[in-house]
Amino acid sequence: MIQRRSREGSTEPLALEVEGLTVTYGKEPALWNADVRLGRGSLAAVVGPNGAGKSTLLKAALGVVPRVSGRVRVLGEDPARRRRLVAYVPQRTSVDWDFPTTVLDVVMMGTYGRLGWFRRPGREERAMALGALEQMELADLADRQISELSGGQQQRVFLARALVQDAEVYFMDEPFAGVDAVTEQSVASLMGHLAQRGKTILSVHHDLATVPRYFEHAVLLNRVVQAVGTVKEVFHRGNLDRLYGGRVPADVPELAST
Amino acid sequence: MSAPWVELDPTLVVVAAGTTAVGTVSGALGCFAYLRRQGLVGDVVSHSALLGVVGAFVLAHALTGSASRSLAVLVPGALIAGTASLALARSVSNRTRLNDDASLGVMLSIFFGGGLFLLRWVQRQSPPIPGHTGLEDYIFGMAAAMTRADLWMVFSLGGGALLLLLLLWKELKVFTFDPDFSRSLGLPSYRLDLLMMALLVAGVVIGIQTVGVILMIALLVTPAAAARQWTSRLSTMVLLAASFGAAAGAGGALLSASEAGLPTGPVVVLLATAIFALSLLLAPRRGLIARARARRTLGSTPPPAAGGAA
Numbered sequence: 081m082i083q084r085r086s087r088e089g090s091t092e093p094l095a096l097e098v099e100g101l102t103v104t105y106g107k108e109p110a111l112w113n114a115d116v117r118l119g120r121g122s123l124a125a126v127v128g129p130n131g132a133g134k135s136t137l138l139k140a141a142l143g144v145v146p147r148v149s150g151r152v153r154v155l156g157e158d159p160a161r162r163r164r165l166v167a168y169v170p171q172r173t174s175v176d177w178d179f180p181t182t183v184l185d186v187v188m189m190g191t192y193g194r195l196g197w198f199r200r201p202g203r204e205e206r207a208m209a210l211g212a213l214e215q216m217e218l219a220d221l222a223d224r225q226i227s228e229l230s231g232g233q234q235q236r237v238f239l240a241r242a243l244v245q246d247a248e249v250y251f252m253d254e255p256f257a258g259v260d261a262v263t264e265q266s267v268a269s270l271m272g273h274l275a276q277r278g279k280t281i282l283s284v285h286h287d288l289a290t291v292p293r294y295f296e297h298a299v300l301l302n303r304v305v306q307a308v309g310t311v312k313e314v315f316h317r318g319n320l321d322r323l324y325g326g327r328v329p330a331d332v333p334e335l336a337s338t
Numbered sequence: 339m340s341a342p343w344v345e346l347d348p349t350l351v352v353v354a355a356g357t358t359a360v361g362t363v364s365g366a367l368g369c370f371a372y373l374r375r376q377g378l379v380g381d382v383v384s385h386s387a388l389l390g391v392v393g394a395f396v397l398a399h400a401l402t403g404s405a406s407r408s409l410a411v412l413v414p415g416a417l418i419a420g421t422a423s424l425a426l427a428r429s430v431s432n433r434t435r436l437n438d439d440a441s442l443g444v445m446l447s448i449f450f451g452g453g454l455f456l457l458r459w460v461q462r463q464s465p466p467i468p469g470h471t472g473l474e475d476y477i478f479g480m481a482a483a484m485t486r487a488d489l490w491m492v493f494s495l496g497g498g499a500l501l502l503l504l505l506l507w508k509e510l511k512v513f514t515f516d517p518d519f520s521r522s523l524g525l526p527s528y529r530l531d532l533l534m535m536a537l538l539v540a541g542v543v544i545g546i547q548t549v550g551v552i553l554m555i556a557l558l559v560t561p562a563a564a565a566r567q568w569t570s571r572l573s574t575m576v577l578l579a580a581s582f583g584a585a586a587g588a589g590g591a592l593l594s595a596s597e598a599g600l601p602t603g604p605v606v607v608l609l610a611t612a613i614f615a616l617s618l619l620l621a622p623r624r625g626l627i628a629r630a631r632a633r634r635t636l637g638s639t640p641p642p643a644a645g646g647a648a
């Protein structure tokens with residue numbers, strides 16, 4: 081469908097197009113007049129202080145928070161019409177890991193969108209989930225109760241669930257938060273593989289030091305979008321000072337100078 | 339017809355079937371309330387239902403002249419009052435600085451207080467409204483008053499609730515575990531939330547005749563909490579909780595029939611609590627004894643905390 085579109089016209093739809101987006105929960109806007117454009121195959125980090133609206137930007141792109149004004153397009157369409165082409169990795173701490181369920185069960189939730197109402201996952205869905213677990217090196221934990229996982233394993237379970245969604249665009253909320261070195265490597269290489277295959281990734285990232293290593297693009301956000309572009313263009317000391325109000329940790333390496 | 343059933347008191351059969359059904363349904367539905375930490379919501383619904391029950395009685399008397407204590411009249415009243423108190427609590431917490439729990443507490447006081455007030459008013463009417471004695475049983479429950487028609491009400495409402503649970507199993511599961519993710523799949527979270535509330539309300543109103551509005555919450559949450567100790571699968575947990583609820587319901591009916599003066603509702607709840615206490619002690623992995631043992635074999639190393647960073 082997307083290929084056909086790109087042959088017809090010269091303009092291939094962007095993976096994500098956010099224009100003049102404002103979102104509020106209470107009185108204060110969590111996002112103000114945000115503009116973000118991401119081409120397909122982008123590997124982008126969303127960076128900004130706590131409460132900057134990073135998770136909100138992802139949720140707006142998923143079409144799950146009501147927007148006050150503005151426009152969101154995913155692959156050229158309203159997010160509500162692109163659900164099957166989008167995968168979501170919520171913040172790991174947003175769920176109760178003491179919920180009574182197994183690793184395989186959580187990963188199979190990635191098939192629920194395709195299954196639709198009422199249909200139960202069957203053998204095929206199980207096989208897909210096992211494949212994704214294999215890819216995240218969790219195959220031997222398939223029947224494990226999720227409360228018995230380490231933080232890194234929890235994160236890889238969420239990523240396996242996103243893999244099962246077999247999407248074009250991946251929205252990830254802090255997939256590197258609180259994980260061990262092994263998981264950090266596997267998350268980074270997974271992102272790299274997906275991007276190589278033309279998938280688009282927009283990932284909230286909290287560790288400034290590793291932005292240049294893992295990402296090609298960056299969205300600098302603090303309620304308003306301060307800059308969007310390649311890491312080389314926008315991820316420099318001047319922008320970051322502005323973003324964090326001059327409180328950037330001094331030891332951030334690999335920063336391009338202004 | 340087999341021999342033992344002929345000898346059983348037909349009233350007892352109705353009562354035992356009713357309490358068993360009530361226990362089964364509230365055990366199953368209670369699991370979702372438990373996992374969504376909505377125990378307080380269930381408590382508000384059941385306390386508020388008293389106003390609905392007495393109100394429906396008064397209204398039926400005013401409209402038809404003959405008041406009825408049948409569930410067919412009282413359940414709609416309980417449904418309306420329970421739903422109204424939840425809706426009001428939600429709008430209060432949306433519009434004021436009161437948080438959710440405080441708003442729920444306020445509605446519980448208003449509706450339960452209102453229910454007690456109206457009940458006292460009904461009891462003071464002269465000439466007395468026929469059939470009003472027994473209304474006060476809704477406070478602590480009176481399973482023995484259950485008729486065949488009431489049983490039919492319990493079966494149909496409870497059966498309907500369980501059927502919905504079964505049909506929407508995977509949707510309710512993912513919505514309960516990970517609401518953000520389920521929204522990203524396009525599941526209508528507002529409607530699923532309402533549906534869960536409706537199921538909870540249904541579970542409460544069919545049980546209040548048996549155990550009363552004050553103890554009803556125990557019958558919802560206790561079997562779920564007990565079942566959680568034994569299993570780490572949602573389906574097993576729901577089945578177990580339903581069985582625990584059924585056992586407590588049946589046991590309560592039989593015990594109170596064999597020993598004169600034992601009130602059915604409180605006995606049902608005490609049995610459920612006993613099952614919970616045993617589960618808390620004995621369950622493998624989660625039980626207190628198993629954990630104490632694990633701690634001893636591990637020596638000084640503390641057990642791994644759930645959700646800890648790697």
Ligand SMILES: Nc1ncnc2c1ncn2[C@@H]1O[C@H](COP(=O)(O)OP(=O)(O)O)[C@@H](O)[C@H]1O
Pocket residue numbers: 105106110128129130131132133134135136137
């Ligand atoms: N569901 C919500 N209800 C009310 N306020 C919220 C909600 N979610 C986020 N907020 C507020 O919106 C702002 C942005 O939140 P968020 O997008 O989570 O920030 P970040 O992910 O950058 O830390 C914060 O001030 C937060 O408190």
Ligand SMILES: [Mg+2]
Pocket residue numbers: 134135136171253284
């Ligand atoms: Mg966030």
